[in-house]
Amino acid sequence: MYIQGTPSFLVSSALSSPCPSAKYKQDNQHITQRGLVKWLEEEHKVQVTQATVSMTLTRSAELLDGCTEMKNVNQKTRRPVMYPDMEKALVEWIQEYQLVVNVSRDMICQKGKKMLKRLHPSAPPFNFSPGWLDKFKTRHQIQSRRRFGESGSVNMVVCVDALSAIRKVLDEYSLEDIYNMDETRLFYRMQADNSLATKQLEGRKQNKERITIVICCNADGNDKLPLCIIGKSLKPRCFKHLNMEALGCRYHANKNAWMTQGVFRLWLLAFDRRMEGRNVILLMDNCSAHIRKEDLENHNIHLKNTQLFYLPPNTTSKLQPCDAGIIRTFKAYYRRRFNNILLQRLEANVDNPEKISNLEGMQIAMAAWKEDVKPTMIQNCFRHCKLRTEDAGQETTLEELEPPADVIAELEQQIARLPYTNPMDIRNLLNYPNEDGAAEIPTDDNITENILRQFLPATQEDVDDDDSEEQPVITTRQATAALAQLELFWMQQTNNQPEYCDILQKMKDSLSQISEQKLRQTTIRSFFSRS
Structure with a gap:
């Protein structure tokens, strides 16, 4: 064929x-x-x-x-199958909605008809027969499961009661094997001025300015997983010519830059592989995007190294370490690095100095997480939540849960230097209300649009939403010259740190190997072209 x-x-x-x-x-x-x-x-x-x-x-x-x-x-x-893209969209819809509604056979067929019309408007009539439905469910290992009502809001009494059950489970694990993950939205271009932020983030501009960050770390603070970043654009211009494997994070994209069950599934499978040979427990909140334990098989998830533990509803502000101060500290370091770039661009008279690309925002976020957030801060937040019996009698101070005082002081100095007419209070900047919530149950249109975006050329709306610029291809000659300049710069500094020059030398050696490899490839191609 x-x-x-x-x-x-x-x-x-x-x-x-x-x-x-x-x-x-x-x-x-x-x-x-x-x-x-x-x-x-x-x-x-x-x-x-x-x-x-x-x-x-x-x-x-x-x-x-x-x-x-x-x-x-x-x-x-x-x-x-005749319409694999329709079935993919239908499976995603079932996975997202089975948590909140009893998905019947008729509902699946009706939804399939709508998605087929949306994906293939000119397709001939298709028979969503009982036989097709049975084969569809077998192909995708979909099982029927009836849903029952969720309990109401949890008060502080329930929160306290839940701790005894949580401690009973977590006491069986060492600190290095207890992980917590959470998502947060980040307006990566937002300036610390109330008037500018309101104008900058109004209407559809929010989608351009927003990414979702997935943070995960263990209780002793020595394993901070690479960030997972969810953007709006599937293939931003600034990603062209990049080796995505060398990006330093996992990147996903959907129409609203939200965490969905589809993205969560991929993240969870990668997490479990990373824990190969270990027995770890992963703490999460119970948001709609986090696939429930009893539904893992329906999503073809078979964890070998990870146990999942879902915190009770409406208790995460008290019981989730990421919410206790880890995310807030990460954002403080992000804002400090972003403000430094703003000040440098203002000094260089750059137009729209706040207009960094998706890639630049991701690089700032990765540096803030990897280099700035310290293990002691993470340890303090886990201890503050008192999730283990040995932490029950220990108290943490507010200072131990907040970004370091010198970081806050530097943020205030930066904001004072920037030309803002209505500067934000630091507390509002680090707890910006519109950055709360980072997950959703996608609509039918969201699902089918995300399917189409994977296979069709970018629409005008996609082009409009991506305001980044394509980066030029850097030649080995340009990279060699840049490294030589950097090496000379560091050698001229009075407070020169020798390890920086050592790093540059390693980069020069690696660049030489790349140049030799390209030269060999060019020589081989030339030989065959002559013959």
Whole structure:
């Protein structure tokens, strides 16, 4: 069977999974995209363009994340489904809504009709028959489960009562094996001026200015996981030419830059793999995006190294370490770094100095988390929540839970230097109300739009929403000159720290290896072109 000029999602259905090319590339790093095209044709009898292979490899990390989990080993070979994108959207809708509504067979069929019309407006009538529904549920391992009403708001008495049950579980774990994750929104361009912030974040501008940050760390503070960042743009211009594996964080995107169950699933599977060989417990709140323990199998999640523990509803401000001060401290360091960039750009007379790109905002966030947030701060916040019996009698001071006094003082000095007419109070800046909440249950339109965005060219709305600029490709010659300048700069400093020059030397050595490798590739291509 040959399939020419086919979109990547149809090629995926012909292969039963999008994994083969991504997996083959992972196991054979030397192979080129042209070689992959030939391999797909010979091995799978599928003829695709190099552009399709390129698009598949761009999503290779995500595809490989879910590849093994999504495959049912007992599943017999079946004919490719007619509308795999519709089924993908329908599965996502079921996963998101089964927490809040009893999803019936009729509801699934009706929703499937609407999504098919949304994704394929000119498609001929499709029979959502009982037979199709049974096969659909088998393909995606969907099981029926009846939902019952949720309990009401939890008061402080319930919060105190819950601690005894929590301690009974957590006392069995060492500090290094107790993790907490939470999400927070971040307006990464927001200035510390009440008037400017209101104007800057009004209406649809909020979507451009906002990313969601997923923070996770353990109780002894020595394992801060790389950030997971959720943006609005699937492929921002500033990401072009970048090696996404070297980004330093996990990046996902959807229409509203929210945490969803789909994103959470990928994050959780990656977390569990990272904990290989250990037995850890992960504390989370019970927001709608966090898949419940009893629903893990329905989402094809099989954890080997991780136990999940959901904090009682409406208690996270008291019982969740990330809410106790970790996120607030992270944002203090982010704002300090952002303000430094603002001051530098103002001094250089840069137009719209606050207009940093998605990539720059992510780099600031990663530096604030990795370099600035200290293990002692994390330890204080876990101890403050008194989640273990040994912490019950210990008291923490407000100073131990807040960003360091010197950071707050520097923020105040920065704000005083910036040309603001109505400067924010530091407390309001670090607890900005519109940054609360970072998860949602997506609407039908959100789901189908996110599916379409993966396979279709960017719409005008996507282009308008992405106001970043494409970064130029840096040549080895330019990189060599830049490193030489940096080395000379540090050698001229009176308070020079030798380790910086050592780091630069390692970078120069690595750059030399890259140059030699490119030279060998150029020589080989020249040889074959002559012959």
